[in-house]
Amino acid sequence: MRTLSRREFLKLCAVSTAGVSLGSLLGWDFVFNTFARAAEGRPTVVWLQGSACSGCSVSLLNSVDPPVADLILKLTGLKYHPLLMAAAGEMGVDLLEEVARKERGNFVLVVEGGIPTAERGRYCLIGEQHGQAVTMLDAVRILGNAALVTVAAGQCASFGGIPGAAPNPTGVVGVDRVLADRPVINLGLCPMHPDHFLGTVVHLLNYGLPELDELKRPKMFYPGPIHENCPRRPDFEAGRFASSIGEEGCLARLGCKGFIARADCGNQGWNHGVNWCIKAGAPCMACSEPYFPDHTGPFYGLFTVSRTRSEARPSS
Amino acid sequence: MAQRVVIDPVTRIEGHLKIEVEVEAGKVVDARAGGTMFRGLELILRGRDPRDAAQLAQRICGVCSVEHGITSVLSLDSAFGVRPPRNGRILRNLVCGLNIVMSHITHFYHLAGLDFARGPDTPPFVPRYEGDYRLPQAVNERVVQHYVEALAVRRKAHEAAAVFGAKVPHVSALTAGGMTENVSAENISRFKGYLGEIVSFVDNVYLPDVMAVAKAYEDYFQIGTGYKNLLAYGAFPLTDEEDPQGQKQFFRRGRYTGGQFGSVDPERITEDVRFSWFEDAGTGRNPVEGVTLPAPGKGKAYSWIKAPRYEGRPHEVGPLARMWVNRVGEIAGLGEKAFSVMGRHYARAVEASLLIREIGKWADELVPGEPTFSPYSVPKEGKGVGLTEAARGALGHWIEVRDYRIHNYQAVVPTTWNFSPRDDKGLRGPVEEALVGTPVKDPTQPVEVLRVIRSFDPCLACAVHLLETGSSGRHRREFQVL
Numbered sequence: 001m002r003t004l005s006r007r008e009f010l011k012l013c014a015v016s017t018a019g020v021s022l023g024s025l026l027g028w029d030f031v032f033n034t035f036a037r038a039a040e041g042r043p044t045v046v047w048l049q050g051s052a053c054s055g056c057s058v059s060l061l062n063s064v065d066p067p068v069a070d071l072i073l074k075l076t077g078l079k080y081h082p083l084l085m086a087a088a089g090e091m092g093v094d095l096l097e098e099v100a101r102k103e104r105g106n107f108v109l110v111v112e113g114g115i116p117t118a119e120r121g122r123y124c125l126i127g128e129q130h131g132q133a134v135t136m137l138d139a140v141r142i143l144g145n146a147a148l149v150t151v152a153a154g155q156c157a158s159f160g161g162i163p164g165a166a167p168n169p170t171g172v173v174g175v176d177r178v179l180a181d182r183p184v185i186n187l188g189l190c191p192m193h194p195d196h197f198l199g200t201v202v203h204l205l206n207y208g209l210p211e212l213d214e215l216k217r218p219k220m221f222y223p224g225p226i227h228e229n230c231p232r233r234p235d236f237e238a239g240r241f242a243s244s245i246g247e248e249g250c251l252a253r254l255g256c257k258g259f260i261a262r263a264d265c266g267n268q269g270w271n272h273g274v275n276w277c278i279k280a281g282a283p284c285m286a287c288s289e290p291y292f293p294d295h296t297g298p299f300y301g302l303f304t305v306s307r308t309r310s311e312a313r314p315s316s
Numbered sequence: 317m318a319q320r321v322v323i324d325p326v327t328r329i330e331g332h333l334k335i336e337v338e339v340e341a342g343k344v345v346d347a348r349a350g351g352t353m354f355r356g357l358e359l360i361l362r363g364r365d366p367r368d369a370a371q372l373a374q375r376i377c378g379v380c381s382v383e384h385g386i387t388s389v390l391s392l393d394s395a396f397g398v399r400p401p402r403n404g405r406i407l408r409n410l411v412c413g414l415n416i417v418m419s420h421i422t423h424f425y426h427l428a429g430l431d432f433a434r435g436p437d438t439p440p441f442v443p444r445y446e447g448d449y450r451l452p453q454a455v456n457e458r459v460v461q462h463y464v465e466a467l468a469v470r471r472k473a474h475e476a477a478a479v480f481g482a483k484v485p486h487v488s489a490l491t492a493g494g495m496t497e498n499v500s501a502e503n504i505s506r507f508k509g510y511l512g513e514i515v516s517f518v519d520n521v522y523l524p525d526v527m528a529v530a531k532a533y534e535d536y537f538q539i540g541t542g543y544k545n546l547l548a549y550g551a552f553p554l555t556d557e558e559d560p561q562g563q564k565q566f567f568r569r570g571r572y573t574g575g576q577f578g579s580v581d582p583e584r585i586t587e588d589v590r591f592s593w594f595e596d597a598g599t600g601r602n603p604v605e606g607v608t609l610p611a612p613g614k615g616k617a618y619s620w621i622k623a624p625r626y627e628g629r630p631h632e633v634g635p636l637a638r639m640w641v642n643r644v645g646e647i648a649g650l651g652e653k654a655f656s657v658m659g660r661h662y663a664r665a666v667e668a669s670l671l672i673r674e675i676g677k678w679a680d681e682l683v684p685g686e687p688t689f690s691p692y693s694v695p696k697e698g699k700g701v702g703l704t705e706a707a708r709g710a711l712g713h714w715i716e717v718r719d720y721r722i723h724n725y726q727a728v729v730p731t732t733w734n735f736s737p738r739d740d741k742g743l744r745g746p747v748e749e750a751l752v753g754t755p756v757k758d759p760t761q762p763v764e765v766l767r768v769i770r771s772f773d774p775c776l777a778c779a780v781h782l783l784e785t786g787s788s789g790r791h792r793r794e795f796q797v798l
Contacts, residue, residue: 051355053777054330055378055485061422062471062484069464072440079439082327086430086444088766089323095443116354122612125352126332128324133352162360162375169356191378191486245496245689270483271475274506280482280489281496285371293372298365300491 006207010220043205044107046099046143047081047153050124050136051163051172052113055191056154057083063194064272071198079107082126093127093134100146108204109147111175112192114156114163115140118171137178144179149204151185152176153197158186158217159290166294174290176216183209186216188263190287195268196221213262215290226258226284229266246281255300257286318345321759324352326769328427330379331776333735335769336618337751339759347744347751349735349769350619351779361725366392366694366717369725370490373713376727377778379422381485382415382477383706384713384727384778391713392492395700398692402556404494406678407688409552409566410507411481411490412704413675417514418473419707419773420635420668421522424661425459425466428770431763432529433459447763455528462521469517476510479503494689501684511676518668526665530658537650540657540768542750543630546572546637547580547733549712551705552674566674567705570641573629577641580626582703582712585728588623588739591616599740603728604714621779623736623745624728632746633709633733634772636663644670657771664773694720706730708773731779734772747772 049057061068072078078085080095087095099107113136116123121137128134144150152175155161164172176184187196200218203210210218227233235241236250243253250256261284269276277284286296293299317340324334332353338346357376361369373388374381386408393399400408433456434449435441451459474484480497481487489496497503530537552566553559561579562569571578582602589599595611603624611617625631636659639647646666647654654663698717705711709730716724736745744752747769756764 049332051353053375053378053381055375055381058378058485061426061467062474064471068471069467073436073438073464077439081440082325083330084426085327085440086435086442087440088325088327088445091443091445092325092327119612123354124332125334126325128322128334133324162357162372163355165360167359169359170354172355190375244691245491245493246498246687271478272471274475274478275482275497277482277488280480281498282482282488282491285488293368297368299371300365300367 009203009207044077044079044099044103045110046079046096046107046147047110047112048126048136048139048143049082050111050113050115050126050140050157051170052156054083054112056112056157057081059191060153060194060197062271063198068194090127090129093129096139096143097129100143104146105148107147108201109143109150110153111140111144111150111157112153114160114172115175115178116163116170116172117178118169123170140175140178144175144182147182149183149185149209150175150179151187151197151200153187154192155188155190155287155292158188159292161190162293184216185210185212185218188215188217188222188288188290190292193221193268193270217262221264222262222288223264224262226261226263226266226278230258230278231266232278242281251278251281251283254283255298256283257296258284260296261286261288263288319759321756321762321765323762323765326766326774328430329770329774329776330377331774331779333774333776335765337756337762337765339756342755342757344751344754344756344765347748348618349621349737349745349747351621351735351776353776354620355777358725358727361722364722366395366715366720366722367492369715369722370492371486371488373725373727374486374490376729377775378485379419379775380415380706380708380711380778382412382481382487382490383704383711385487385490386412387702387704387706387711387713387727389490389492390702390704391700391715392702393700394702395698395715395717396492396692396695397698398493398690399556399558400494401687401690403499403682403686404688404690405553405556406682407480407495407497407499408490409678410675411477411484411487413552413671413678414473414477415484416707417518417668417672417675418470418477420664421466421470421473421517423664423707423773424522424526425463427773428661428767429459429463431767431770432533435460435463445761445763445766447761448757451529451532455532459525459529462525465517465521469514472510473514476507476514479507491689493692494687497688499682499684499686499688504679504682504684508676508679511672511679515672515676518665518672523665523669526661530662533658536657536767537653537659538656539754539764540660540750540771541655541753542632542746544572544655545574545626545629545631545746546640547626547631547633547710548637548641549580549703549705549710550638562703567638568642569703571626571631572637572641573626573631582701584627586625586628587728588625590623590740591737592619592622593617594622603712603726617737619737621732621736623739624733625739628741630736630739630743630746630749631733632772633730634660635667635707636660637709638705639663639667657767660771696720706775706778708775708778709733729775729778731775735774735776735779747774
């Protein structure tokens, strides 16, 4: 079996290029063997959905290597996932209780979506047990305190995201506000990038907790600002700016927030490296940052092409 | 005596849903459907730059994100007085069409399929409700095997959509006035490279599997019938001109009520709240004029979902509605059997097949180098509406701009129609009605109930509920979304 040092792993993650999936990058053997080794005990994974749109689950289904089918069927013990599991009703809620009791300290909790805290959490009820509603807030507290580690999958679970944006009517917070003293890994971005999830799990199984930045994001997936590796960077340096959507050039004047967004979108691309926002002419919204969307909007900034320009109010 | 059966959570759907049924003498005699999550997205949209709506409103749902994005940009186009150029219109159709095909494949294999086929005896396929799983062994194995293949095909549908959409879900290339991505010979060919495999899967795997399941579960052409009232806004504009009646679309707008076909006038839609957690004072209004006050403790209420009605009558939305009002041969030919669990699955597969073929033809109409975006300016004041179809049915967004900001934003979504609670007259919502009469062999293992529910492909994050949070003054319309 091929082994890979931690240093090599990080290096590979950092120098990846568009279109290269995690499997091809790390070597399919390595990824598969990681899971296979772990699969002897099939690490239990519990995936909860709170104030979510399921976009992070859908994004996970778009992962290429390892194929998500193997992840679901062969490699992990995905015991609870509302979108995928066969169990329903109290049978499902009982599963959560069983994991918290019997597998204490030995399972990974994944949280998708924010945690509403207003009204004692009643804005998100995830099920009913013995006639009592179970809130997402309670479930995260109970399971998060019992889990080995909690992965906040996506922007809402990491930082509150859009449901947590002003005026935040349901008091949504990210997971680490509920589990302040527990290990939490934030995978910001809206939606979560599937390679970030799988890469994090591979790292956890091989080397333990990955190195995190001050926002608890794995450094390997959240390197410098997007602007640094932007394919439109030469345009910026040369002062070539797109003045309208569809034009060539740096998108800064259209509202691009790549200067402040730390993520590896430019390296990994999205959807198996097919495309990504800036490549497609869409300004970066900085959806990786904790202040998205309140302080990264307006997303489109200025338009200098306008039929009735005098009426258009410049956005800043 | 009736036995009360509660299913909470209903899983393998998007979002948070609780279902309660009364079972008597082996049949469902009454049903209640309730949504149990609230986020408040419409309130969050207020005061922001209207151009941002296309991105924020997509996050109403990660499964129908493209459709919410399209509906949002349609409402922005209308408020800003801009129409996308031909390439922009076609790119929107391509990206949205692929998401609907993706959604149907995912629904059959990964969400609803396990109602009929037994998965392997390993998590997440166990535990499960036991019941009359009766696919012949070979068919069962095939469907489970296709569960895996379908994962790859649905992923490729998203990759194809990302060629023009930048990324999926949450398509960043969608914007008022068109799309940000350009059209080149290279990206057309890259896009088309994906289609062959998807067409082949839909025609040679998905459709035959649906038919094999339908054969083994033929009684499900008589189960889950409901009101037989159907409503569709239509989708996929085929013209660059204005089309206020929605007739120049690949799926045309239309309605089928009490056995008669008819046209759709959104002004005849009202929303009741007698059994929703809102004050009764705001009931019976058109969504645009809705005044709604939260009443979380309201005793007789059991859902955050409101009860939309067309001319006072409950209507089902979704692929069955689209295929039926467009009188597509395969579905029209089923006659009364179309209004059923299997009718819905079949309509979904037939629609996927029609759509994926058309997507290839639309791609041929793209002109490399021509613009995909029409410039516009954000008006100081304006109102706009976007009406189209999500995979799960009729979807509408309404926006009002004041002083260059979003003053009001509303979305009325498919699952609000289908999973509405009772209305002011006490009429059940479409799914509640469809559940009545469902045979239940063992109330502790209510798999039959889940078959009916999932045939509607519920999407609860979308199921929008409006709450007035500020002053209750008649002219204030401040909303939240559930």
